[in-house]
Each structure stands twice: as C-alpha cells, then as structure tokens.
Amino acid sequence: MNHRTGRNDESPDLARDLAMVSRIEAVPSILRLICKNTGMGFAAVARVTDRTWTACAVEDHLNFGLLPGGQLELETTLCFESRAARAPIVIDNFSNDPVYRGHHTARIYNLGSYISVPIVLPDGSYFGNLCAIDPHPVxxxxxxxxxxxxxxxxxxxxxxxxxxxxxxxxxxxxxxxxISSLREQFIAVLGHDLRNPLSAVSATAELLALRKNEPDLVKIGQRLKTTTLRMARLIDDVLDFARGRLGSGIGVSIDDVDDLGAALRVVVAEVREANPDRVLADDLAIGTRVRCDRTRVQQLLSNLLGNAVTHGSAALPVIVQARVENGEFVLSVSNGGNPIAPEVLGRVFEPYWRPPTSKPGGGLGLGLYICKQIVSAHSGTLEVRSSDTDGTCFVARLPVGV
Structure with missing residues (x-):
C-alpha cells in the first residue's frame, strides 16, 4: 500500500507530544485490540493540528510503511475533516458510502474502510485522532x-x-x-577561597595575642582567634556538606587511634575556652584503642558541643561522656533546657534545618547534618532523645573495629 508523506514538521512541541504518547504503556495494547476486534489491518494514534498529521503510535499489518513520527499531508486524510467537525467519521465501504464514495483519501491510499474518532483532552483542546484503515470493506x-x-x-x-x-x-x-548542584558547587568554591583571607586574619590574631605587655591587644587577639576558629569550623562544615551532596561523601581516614580520649579532651578544652561562662562536665573513659578517623571524631564532638552550648540552658551544665562498651565506641553529649518538640525531632539532622527558636546568626544549620555524615562514614549510628525531665542527649555509636 502506497502513501505520501507531507511536510516534515519537527517542532519541539510535536517531539514532546510524540514522546508523551510513546510513554503511555496502554497505547500499543489498544491498537492491537482494535485490529483484532475489527479485522482492520492498520490502526494509529495521530497528532492532528491545523497544519500536520503525524503518527504517534501505529499497529501495521498492511505494510503501510508509516512509523511513529511519520507524517501524511493533512489534506489527504479524513482526520482533517474529523478535526474540523470534532466528530467521528466511520465508513464501512467507500464504494457505496453516500457521502465519501469516490473521496480522494480512498483513491490516494487505496482504502476500502475507515474509522477516525477525535482525541479531545479534558480541557477541550484537540490532540488528534484514533483511527484505523483497511483496503477491504469492514x-x-x-x-x-x-x-x-x-x-x-x-x-x-x-x-x-x-x-x-x-x-x-x-x-x-x-x-x-x-540548580542545587550548581549552588553546592558554588558553596564549595566559595568555602575554599575563604581559607586564604581567614588564614591571614588568624595569623594577625596570633601576633596580637603574643603582645603580653599590651593587655588590651592580647584580649583583642584572643577574641579574634575565637572568631577565626568559629569561621574555620563553619567553612569546614560548608565544604563537608558540599562534598557530601556532590556525591563524594564525607571523607574519612580510618586508623588505629590509641589516644582518642586525649584528642577529645582537647576539643572540650577549646569549647570551654570559647565559652568561659558555661559549665562543661566531661567523663572520657575510653581506655582502649579505637579504630576511627581521629580528626573526624573530634569534629563530631565539636559540632555536638557547639549545638549543646547554643541551644541548651546557660544555667545547666553540658555533659560529655565517652566510653567503649559491647564492642562500640559510645559518645554522648547532653544539655538541659527546653526540649526539642517531638514533631521536629526527626528533622534535626537535615541540612540547613534550625529550630524555630534559633536566634539570628546562630549558624548555617549544617552542624548536626555533618555529625550524621561522619557517623555514617564510620558505619555507626547517631540518635537523639529529648524531654522536659532529662533534657536533650545526642548519642553516637561507632564500631570499635571498623
């Protein structure tokens, strides 16, 4: 059976519509059922506009040769008339049909029978036609x-x-x-580029802190050191977050650590120095080798302590405990004060999340997210519980022999 192709319309809208119909799993089955139940040799879903007739899906037992994406000259098809009337056209036999006997469509495509039903979308717009043809009367x-x-x-x-x-x-x-990927790449580049000027500020703070004969300068230097340390930690959190979101994850270097207790005491001392008005109680009884990333575990404790100092009651102590039990290194940080509401407790490890009561300038909301990533990189778990009676407690558990 011969057919003539019309203009080759490859507009983006048409390509979109073709792809859309191709994703509808039911269409091939519908066309097969039509051919089987009617005896027609060719069935198709056609996209019909005021300019083009394009096959979106076909079932061809006639070797008609029209594939999805193939086009016919619109004026040679009866779909043109069906679209104009927004009504089905049904022809059992072109030879004796009172309206379509001798119609040019039958002559062009050697048709004996024909049916075409409009496909009208729920909003009233005309998409095309569901049609079938055969060289014999049906x-x-x-x-x-x-x-x-x-x-x-x-x-x-x-x-x-x-x-x-x-x-x-x-x-x-x-x-x-x-957009998220570009944003995180920008954050990573920005964090990296901030390190150089921050190093210069840190060096200046060190020099001021050495001016023992000028107490005012020493105080300024100490304050500046505390500020640069906080900024450095913020930059570290941003870079860790960006690396994690960009697919490389939080990097860890697992090794046997014999002095983990001492390493954690350094962190507690730094937080005490930065918060002289707060009470920090520590019970670090590790007493054995732990296989972990020493620096990352220090970062874990630093972030947990920073969170406790920021959100806990200033009148109550922050308590740090660390020990090895049942083959796990267990690190906990507790603080008193208002508990975390149960409905938001599950969100505390989300990036950028901060409680509604947070004060402006309280950080980026990445600290606990980074903690979770560090623990996960050690194949461990990080949990939180919070209540009026017991306060808020974060507990990290890392396998000793990771």
Whole structure:
C-alpha cells in the first residue's frame, strides 16, 4: 500500500507530544485490540493540528510503511475533516458510502474502510485522532465498535494529560537538581577561597595575642582567634556538606587511634575556652584503642558541643561522656533546657534545618547534618532523645573495629 508523506514538521512541541504518547504503556495494547476486534489491518494514534498529521503510535499489518513520527499531508486524510467537525467519521465501504464514495483519501491510499474518532483532552483542546484503515470493506458503524473507539480515545486523552503532568514534575525536579548542584558547587568554591583571607586574619590574631605587655591587644587577639576558629569550623562544615551532596561523601581516614580520649579532651578544652561562662562536665573513659578517623571524631564532638552550648540552658551544665562498651565506641553529649518538640525531632539532622527558636546568626544549620555524615562514614549510628525531665542527649555509636 502506497502513501505520501507531507511536510516534515519537527517542532519541539510535536517531539514532546510524540514522546508523551510513546510513554503511555496502554497505547500499543489498544491498537492491537482494535485490529483484532475489527479485522482492520492498520490502526494509529495521530497528532492532528491545523497544519500536520503525524503518527504517534501505529499497529501495521498492511505494510503501510508509516512509523511513529511519520507524517501524511493533512489534506489527504479524513482526520482533517474529523478535526474540523470534532466528530467521528466511520465508513464501512467507500464504494457505496453516500457521502465519501469516490473521496480522494480512498483513491490516494487505496482504502476500502475507515474509522477516525477525535482525541479531545479534558480541557477541550484537540490532540488528534484514533483511527484505523483497511483496503477491504469492514463493518465498523455498529454502536459497539464506535463505542469501543470512543472509550479508547477518551482513555488515551486522560493518559496524555497524566503523562504531561508527570513529565512536567520530572522536568521541574531535574531543574531543581541542576540548580542545587550548581549552588553546592558554588558553596564549595566559595568555602575554599575563604581559607586564604581567614588564614591571614588568624595569623594577625596570633601576633596580637603574643603582645603580653599590651593587655588590651592580647584580649583583642584572643577574641579574634575565637572568631577565626568559629569561621574555620563553619567553612569546614560548608565544604563537608558540599562534598557530601556532590556525591563524594564525607571523607574519612580510618586508623588505629590509641589516644582518642586525649584528642577529645582537647576539643572540650577549646569549647570551654570559647565559652568561659558555661559549665562543661566531661567523663572520657575510653581506655582502649579505637579504630576511627581521629580528626573526624573530634569534629563530631565539636559540632555536638557547639549545638549543646547554643541551644541548651546557660544555667545547666553540658555533659560529655565517652566510653567503649559491647564492642562500640559510645559518645554522648547532653544539655538541659527546653526540649526539642517531638514533631521536629526527626528533622534535626537535615541540612540547613534550625529550630524555630534559633536566634539570628546562630549558624548555617549544617552542624548536626555533618555529625550524621561522619557517623555514617564510620558505619555507626547517631540518635537523639529529648524531654522536659532529662533534657536533650545526642548519642553516637561507632564500631570499635571498623
């Protein structure tokens, strides 16, 4: 059977519509059922505009030769007339049909029978036609056959809308992922570039702190050292976050650590020095070798302590405990004060999350997220519990023999 192709319209909208129909899993089955139940040799879903007729899906037992994406000259098809009338066209036999006998469509494509039903979307817009052809006469005008085509056309219309919405959601999600990736790359570059000027500020603070004969300068130097230390930790958190989100994850260097208790005491001392008005009680009874990343575990404790000092009651102590029990290194940090509300307790490890009661300038909301990533990199767990009676307690558990 011969056919003539029309203009080659490859507009983005048409490509989108073709892809959308190709994703509807029911369409091939619908076309097969049409051919099987009617005896027609060719069935198709066509995208029909005021300019083009394009096959979106086909079932071809006639060797008609039209594939998805193939086009016919619109004026040579009866879909052109069906679209204009927004009504089905059903022809059992072109030879004796009172309206379409001798019609140019039958001559061009050597047709004996034809049916075309409009596919109208729920919003009233015209998508195209569900059609079938055969070189031999076939009885198609019965209510059952026409009803089958109309039901299938309605089903396809609903599926087209559903696929369009799904694609829009997927495209929006992809755009958000791309924007998020660019944002995190920018954060990583910015954090890296901030290190050089911060190093200069830190060196200046060290020099001022050495001016023992000028107490005022020493105080300024100490204050500046505390500030640069906090800034350095913020930069570290940002870089760790960016690395984690960009796919490389939090880097750890696991090794046998014999002095983990001493390393953690250094962290506690730094936090005490930075917060002289707060009471920090520590019970660090490790007493054995722990296989871990020493620096990362120090960072874990530093972030947990920073969180406790920031959000805990200034009138109550912050308590740090560390020990090895049942083959696990267990580190806990507790503070008193208002508990974390149960409905938000599960969100505390999310990046950028901060409690509604947080004061402006209290940090980026990455500290606990970084803690969770460090613990996960050690194949451990990090949990939190919070209540009026017992306060808030974060407990990290790391396998000793990771």
């Amino acid at each position: 009885e198609l005008s019965g209510a059952r056959t026409v009803g089958m085509f109309e039901v299938f056309a309605d089903l396809i219309a609903i599926q087209i809308v559903t696929e369009g919405r799904q694609k829009a959601v997927e495209d929006a999600l992809q755009r958000e992922r791309e």
